[in-house]
Amino acid sequence: MADLKLVGLCGSLRQASTNRLLMLEAVRRFGEAEFTEGNLRLPLYDGDLENDTGIPEEVQTLSDQIAAADAVIVATPEYNKGISGVLKNALDWISRTKGAPWADTPVAVMSAAAGRAGGERTQNMARLCLTPFRPVLLTGPEVLVGATSQQWDEDGRLINEINAKALDDLMQSLRRHALAARSA
Template sequence: MTTLLTISGSLRAGSFNRKLLTEAVDLFGPADRIDADLNLPLYDGDLEDRDGLPAAVIHLADQIAAADAVIIASPEYNKAITGVLKNALDWISRDKRGVLKDKPVAVMSANAGRTGGETGQYMLRSCLVPLQARVLAGPGVMIANAAKEFETGRLENERYLKTLGELMDRLRAEAS
């Protein structure tokens, strides 16, 4: 069975991006789901020099290494990637195994604004380049006005679900 690692760029338990990840995994089909925890210390080179990689970072890197594919859903904060997600990528870049190298990754976003997190998603894709992740080119999943779209707790917009399903079909093909 395929192992999917889901990464939310929002720490909030009820975040729209966590809900989007649930929809994505449902559309992916049978898979073992692992949820990453981005509650990590801020990257600090002095801390790394003194103590090495923190246990929480090693755990996250191990989860990435064990996954067949990764799904990242993140809001956009002030036209950029979220701080917790950028911090996690900075820490992961320090793991000498290169755990994201050639790993299939699907990127998506749910945001309050009308662009659905497009700029943050573009920046996230740029941040994944040096990690050599195999980021799927599309289709783009950017859920605009997320509060309305997840009003019932689930994504019910057929157009968004169709696009998300197509992205998950591509991820499934890449993960096998």
């Protein structure tokens, strides 16, 4: 069987984002897969732009990557008690593409945040925003990395054993769902 295709979306654009670290740590723990990080540097959704020039190429590329994926990881920071504008904008644009790129695709949502709750509100909002796309949203275990600036070693590896165990379990579940969907 060919390698699984795994797409990661990081709701923060910063290269040094701890959500990017979390996404990359999840990829390592997922196991062998062809990984692509989706580009969320998209123009702001604008219906006039869509009517004038159609779906931007970078949006269509992202939609196609999700459609081809066996599984998707969404790592989202919590900005003002919700998902980032970057992530919401990407979801809005993808909703305008043809087909149903998310349909039946296993999706794991996780978060890293400065607060002690680790982004619980952002995960709830992300799930609500993803639900209309009909993915297979994994419900747990929840990976909520609180006090995120203190949770990584110098190599960008997660050091908190409780979070690491939850991430391992979530990635094993995501892998099982991806393999099951592929063989269905």
